[in-house]
Amino acid sequence: MNRARIASIAAVLLLVASGAFASWYDDYDAGINAARKGQWSTVVTKMSAAIAAHDKESDKERTYGAIFISYHPHYYRAVAYMNLGKYDQAVSDLEKAGGIGEENLGSIETLMARVKAKLEAANTPAPEPTPAPVPVPVRPTPAPLPVPVAPVPIAPSIDPALRQRVASEIGNARTRMSAAQQRKASGAAQYSQGMQQLAAANTQSATARSNDDLNAALAAAQNAAMMFDAAPAPGAPAIAVTPTPTRPVDAANTVLASVQQRLRSALESYFRGDFEESERAFDRLTRDLPSNGWIWAFLGASQYSRYAFEADEAYKSAAMNSFRRAKSLRRWSGGLPQKYFSRRIRKVFETAG
Numbered sequence: 001m002n003r004a005r006i007a008s009i010a011a012v013l014l015l016v017a018s019g020a021f022a023s024w025y026d027d028y029d030a031g032i033n034a035a036r037k038g039q040w041s042t043v044v045t046k047m048s049a050a051i052a053a054h055d056k057e058s059d060k061e062r063t064y065g066a067i068f069i070s071y072h073p074h075y076y077r078a079v080a081y082m083n084l085g086k087y088d089q090a091v092s093d094l095e096k097a098g099g100i101g102e103e104n105l106g107s108i109e110t111l112m113a114r115v116k117a118k119l120e121a122a123n124t125p126a127p128e129p130t131p132a133p134v135p136v137p138v139r140p141t142p143a144p145l146p147v148p149v150a151p152v153p154i155a156p157s158i159d160p161a162l163r164q165r166v167a168s169e170i171g172n173a174r175t176r177m178s179a180a181q182q183r184k185a186s187g188a189a190q191y192s193q194g195m196q197q198l199a200a201a202n203t204q205s206a207t208a209r210s211n212d213d214l215n216a217a218l219a220a221a222q223n224a225a226m227m228f229d230a231a232p233a234p235g236a237p238a239i240a241v242t243p244t245p246t247r248p249v250d251a252a253n254t255v256l257a258s259v260q261q262r263l264r265s266a267l268e269s270y271f272r273g274d275f276e277e278s279e280r281a282f283d284r285l286t287r288d289l290p291s292n293g294w295i296w297a298f299l300g301a302s303q304y305s306r307y308a309f310e311a312d313e314a315y316k317s318a319a320m321n322s323f324r325r326a327k328s329l330r331r332w333s334g335g336l337p338q339k340y341f342s343r344r345i346r347k348v349f350e351t352a353g
Contacts, residue, residue: 024053025063028073032103035076036186038174038198043080047073057098059334072101078115079105083202087119099333104192105199108333114200118207162214166205169221173198176228185231194227259288263295270298275305293330296322300352301336301345308344323352 031046050073054061061071078093094112105111177194185191197220204217266281282299289295300322307315326332326349336346 024050025069025071027053028069028071031073031076032101035079035103035105036181036191036195038083038177038195038202040080040083043076044084047077047080051077057096059099070099070101072097072099074098075100075108076103076105078111079199082111082115082118083199085122085206087115087122090115091119103195106196109331114203118203121207121209157210158208158214159211162211162218163205163208166201166208166214166217166221169218169225170198170201170205173201173221173224173228176225180228180231183233185233187234188231190227191231194224194231197221197224197227259285266298270302273305275302275309278302279306291329293326293328293332296326296329297336297341297349300326300349301341304345304348319348320352323349327352 027046027050031043031050034040034042034046054071057072057074059070060068062068074093075097078090078097081087081090081093091112094108094115097108100108106114173194177191177198180186180188180191180194201217201220201224204213204220208214208217262281263285266278266285269275269278269281279299279302282295282302285295286292286299300319303315303322304319306312307319332349336349338346341349
């Protein structure tokens, strides 16, 4: 066999091998593009193909040469399953997801809570309607036959006009999403927020059991449209928008107003370096919000910062206890976020077992 023929065969084998190796990240990229458009069945197909070919996830997964990507196919397939109403599959994928890819569609903790709530609602049987009372025959003196009593109609629990309005607003949000894509604004933060709101609107509309549920879906769809409209094209200035709060959000803000003010004051003390004051403030907040992992994390950071300055082992011991409490209350995917906590605090947090 001459050298030219050997070189030709080697080139063909190289092309075949390159195509085989490239398939998983091509599927992953196509799946993300489908997620941006809300094409959830396509997301499931593409992410499943990527997982079958390359199941390992990481924030820096090598594709070819010196090209690395943030690779988390289970995360996107979980979001797709959630929007398709396949909640068991969504929970399974969220448990396997190692993080969030380049398109943030919501934190893993938030999505897990939402999926489990929908799963519980889907598995809860609807209450059986109360049977209408059996009519009692009435026999007037001159009349030999009983007079039947007409049954009382039961009013519908969901307004059909409201459901139609929700469907219209979701369609309008999709139109705004397409317009944002045409002006190449899909990389903007507002676009990602719009995708999250649109996903919430679809889920709430599909599982609605009352007019209150439909009103929540309506608010989410309207917020999605505003976010898509506000998503700026590359190089264009951002547009400020004020989302419409749902009734639960508005009520929560009212109920937690005093706690929010105290939390803001504690965070201001922490970020300006007044760790003694922030420790006292976060310690008081743990009594009002004992199950909030974030509060315990900031308390531990304040305590360890005091230890770093004063070299008092009591502060270090208290910090480790607070960090362990924070870990017991929530899942910290990737550890503490670096935009809030220093490198030293994050490393100490990891050692608190």
